Amino acid sequence: MVKVFVNGVEVEVDSTSTILKAAEKAGISIPTFCYHPRMDPAGSCRICAVELEDSKRVVMSCVTPVSEGMRILTESAKVADARKTNLELLLLHHPLDCPVCDCGGECPLQNMSFSYGASDSRFESHRNDEVEDIKSDVLVFNSNRCILCGKCVRICDEVQDVHAIGFINRGFDTVIGPPLGKKLDCEFCGDCLEVCPTGAITDKFVRYQYRPWQLEKTKTTCTYCSSGCQMNVETEKEAIIRVTSSEGEGPNEGSICAIGRFGFSHVQSTERLNKPYARSFSRLVPTEWDFLIPELSEKLRAIVSTGPDRIATLVSPRIPMEDAYLIQGFTRRVLRSNYIDSGARYGFMNAAFPIAKSTGTLRPMVDHQDLLKAKVILVIGADPTAESNITGLFLKRAIRKEKARMYYVGSESVSITARAKDHIRVLPGGEGLFSWVLSEEISCQESGRHPEFLSRKEELFKSFNVDPQAYTRLVQDLREAQTAVIITGRVFHRLQFAYDAMESLIRMSHALGWIERDGCGILPLPETGNDLGVLMMGATYEWLPGLLDSQDSDNKKRWESTWGEPLSYGKGGGLREILEGINSGAIKGLISFGENPLSHFSPQSGVREILSKLDLLVSVDLFQTSLSDQAHYLLPAASSYERSGHVVSVEGFVQSLNPAMTYWGESLSDGEIVSRLSECMGHPVSSRLTSDVSKEIFTLMPDLSPSTRNGEHFMGPTGNLILPEVVSQPPHKADRNSVASRLSEKTKSVLSPIFPESIPGEGEFVFALNKSLFHSGKMTLLDTSLMKMESSALVRINRQTAKKLKIKKNEMVLIENSYGSCTLPVELTSGVTENELQVPYHFDSPDLLGLFPRELKYSGPCSTVTMLRTRVSLKKIE
Amino acid sequence: MGIKKFLNTIMFGEIMSGLKLTFRHMFKKAVTLQYPHEKLTLPAGYRGFIVQRRYENEQERCVGCDLCEAICPAKAISVVGDIHPEFPDRRYAKEYTLDFTRCIFCGFCVVACPVNALAMTKEYAHSSFTREGLIYSKEQLLTLGDKCEEDSIEYLKFKNMWDAENSGKEEGRYHFPPIPSVKSGG
Ligand code: SF4
Ligand code: SF4
Ligand code: SF4
Ligand code: SF4
Ligand code: SF4
Ligand code: FES
Secondary structure, eight states: OEEEEETTEEEEEOTTOBHHHHHHHTTOOOOOSSOOTTSOOOOOSOOSEEEETTTTEEEETTTOBOOTTOEEESSOHHHHHHHHHHHHHHTSSOOOOGGGOTTTTSOHHHHHHHHHTOSSOSSOOOOOOOOOBOOSSSEEEOGGGOOOOOHHHHIIIIISOOOOOEEESOGGGOEEESGGGOOOOSOOOOHHHHHOSSTTEEESTTTTSOOGGGOEEEEEEOOSSTTOOEEEEEEETTEEEEEEOOTTOTTTTTOOOHHHHHTTGGGGSTTSOOSOEEEETTEEEEOOHHHHHHHHHHHHHHHHTTOSSOEEEEEOTTSOHHHHHHHHHIIIIISOOOBEEEGGGGTTHHHHHHHHHHHSOOSOSOOHHHHHHOSEEEEESOOHHHHSHHHHHHHHHHHHTSOOEEEEEESSOOTTGGGOSEEEEOOTTOHHHHHHHHHHHHHSOTTTSOTTHHHHHHHHHHTSOOOHHHHHHHHHHHHHOSSEEEEEOHHHHTSTTHHHHHHHHHHHHHHTTTTTSTTOEEEEOOSSTTHHHHHHTTOBTTEETTTEETTOHHHHHHHHHHHTSOOOOOSOBOHHHHHHHHHHTSOOEEEEESOOGGGGSOGGGSHHHHHTTOSEEEEEESSOOGGGGTOSEEEEBOOTTTOOEEEEOTTOOEEEEOOSSOOSTTOBOHHHHHHHHHHHTTOOOSOSOHHHHHHHHHHHOGGGSOBOOOGGGOOOOSSOOOOOOOOOOOOSSOOHHHHHHHHHHHOOOOOOOOOOOOOOOTTOEEEEEEOOSSOOTTGGGGOHHHHHHOOSOOEEEEHHHHHHTTOOTTOEEEEEOSSOEEEEEEEEESSSOTTEEEEETTSOOHHHHTTSOSSOOEETTTTEEOOSEEEEEEEEOO | OOHHHHHHHHTTHHHHHHHHHHHHHHTSOOOOOOTTTSOOOOOTTOOOOEEEOBOTTSOBOOOOOOHHHHHOTTOOEEEEEEEOSSOTTOEEEEEEEEETTTOOOOOHHHHHOTTOOEEEOSOOOOOOSSSGGGEEOHHHHHHHHHHTHHHHHHHHHHTTOHHHHHSOOOTTSOOOOOOOSSOTTO
């Protein structure tokens, strides 16, 4: 610690800190252009000049370390002079076209020039007059306005680790852009756009359509994935113009991904439902809520009166906790049914259920900060960058800056595999077996191992091509590491034996003593924005709110007394039981809140026929979907940009959604729809206000009160200093002590081996559906901006394989198997194994889903739907 | 009561002194104009109706920058900017409306405009039976501008906004080359 004086104010700072940080601590802001709190300082713009009182020297505060007793002047005449001269030089070639520059009005360069009066330069020079680079559909590069601070290049390198842009040419001709003057091809996170202190990088989607001062900002949480990014939705006259982020804020610390930043146009598309529809003579006709609610309640009442468990509800895991809470309450109290399930059933449940069973909580043991501290990170069956972008960023940072050793286990390569210490390739289908073998090896003594252990391990090496040395290194590292994190993702959770594989990992983490050790744990990545919240609120048949077993009579009593009504639901079930119940005629009605089971099964699986047996099918959605063709009622739902509530992030933060616009047309939030129905069916709700529901939830479950990553990671952006907001909040991570006491009761030491899926034979390919970086679910296919980044399904195929089969880029191939066939253009990559094909699951055409088995297949104790991989053959179309 | 005051009262002194002014004016030229048969010569810098201007090559000057909208104290202007349909690197005003029922003729917008696209003219005789009749679109403002080009140049010269643009000095000024009039291929 050293003592320094900034403008006479005494502050004590770390001896390694810079003058800039010391000044920030003293509450004095120094202007900066090239400094960025999350990146290494560059010292290239020379605007952060300060004077050292003793030596009368002017130094750059962002790169100069402090020393004991230093006296710093930030606003002396000498400093002002230096800054002014610097500005004059920066503006020498600047086009000064602020009035038409999209940055004008929020431009640090403009503001600085204004405050130092330096728009007139004493030097004679030419103005830059290069043509703009408008080749990309997303970003426009205007090199004339660039001051070469290098922030964009550095954030793309250091934070995003994408390396898509760089300095081109040298000297006066230096410009920023993608290499070789090509069209920009990157992850389109837009972070470079966000950090650029000038209008040299601008957003092409809303180019010239707005001025910053006209926009109204709403801080809210993104619900596309579970990262829980804090973002500013900026609107003009009730229309979203753009989404920005604030440096240092939220778990994302100011980064947001392509989907969060650019994916909002679909919610304002003309395709949005703006009126409720009711079926009359086989057609859906628009109607009014005032007619519809009584009519629908009457129909529901008629079905409910025939007995409990007659109506099922499906819930999208993207809706806020409040709505999920109301929906499950409505289902259990009013509809007297325990047939309730959510989108978590397609995979995430395989992680959530065993974890909740063993630890008693869904809160993660580790968060992103622990990733930074971890010595060893094992990523298995996950693509963090695509599934939870911010987890991906922290992972990259952990590897790059903190030198964590990352092992990647999986068949395909994703953007992070190149950074792995070892990419342990497992042929598709072997991931489950891998987890079991790993767990058996680590958890048990040699004598206590399962008799099949050795042969299974052998199989892993021989048949699944696992590199034994890499495997041994991983085992060694896991055993020795003081801090370690395992990340599991979509592919892992959707494996046929995902449930058992997860149990193996849990047992291993226990055997390694991770439960007691801070910074160690498993971090499963949910698939959408609020899987955790929806499950915690009991929108699944297994649990009442608070993860209480729904069949336990004590738990039932507890909620009966809270709700003041007897609960007379039956045994109920999840998606599998619901479909079976409908088929057998036991279930007569289905209300789907933003879910569409049809897009998760093969079109020949008969799900459509099963659903046609329903007496009442209600679909609540933003758009017409394939389910609407069968729905008796189609109700318009409000989008995440229009509603309020709370969502739970992958790290366990409970963050709020704030409406940036009013409800679209006549749409309503799901919670409001069920409240109205509930009232009409004679079960009044205590309040229709979301804020009251939040209060009810937080009173009943105080540990779920809002918690956010607050100001403690906030290091101060250019200029303004925001002090950390000190609020007491419940911990977002699981409490290790209570987990430990629970685990010791229930550890199972012997787990039966997991059978791998069969290995693809000669000429056979594994066809897998994966998550794209530019889409989330199916509704972003209606997003014009995201569709510019990825507009159609391309089959990713291995380069070598393509060479062998003489297939070139963008050529059409025929993919077929005994169930069906489809033709798609190919994309060549070295990122998939030789006998694997990958297609983004978002583009779920019937042809594509038709490649999957026709029988309704479920896996594991959670009966999840397995629609991850299938076997196909591949032919080039001549 | 003094004698002087008494005399003043009976002789209507105060009235006489008032009438003195009246009589004096009887021998002066009348200032009243027989509007609309006669019209006043307006001084330079008169703040009449606002118009939009063009470059010599007939292209409109306005770049849709919204600055006039931002400065207008009466919120009379609304600009919708967009990408120019023919020149994708240029901004232009897709819509531009000026509500003369709200305008207080302060002239701020003219000063704010970075490209001298606005000027005030000596036009004032614009009336309408409807409110909508006084809300002018971009086309109306441009037509009016074509009609009153001289007025607008005079106004800008009077406001010292002409020389700056035509001095040839580049430094410290916003830089907008006019949109070329000949379109690609034509
Ligand atoms: S958008 Fe993101 S990935 Fe693309 S160049 Fe900018 S920082 Fe890099
Ligand atoms: S484009 Fe922007 S961020 Fe990048 S170097 Fe230029 S001014 Fe800096
Ligand atoms: S999709 Fe995920 S990473 Fe992207 S902005 Fe939303 S929360 Fe953040
Ligand atoms: S003259 Fe004044 S009130 Fe009228 S439009 Fe211009 S700025 Fe607005
Ligand atoms: S200030 Fe001038 S250029 Fe800008 S919108 Fe108004 S009239 Fe057009
Ligand atoms: S040199 Fe310090 S901020 Fe640029």
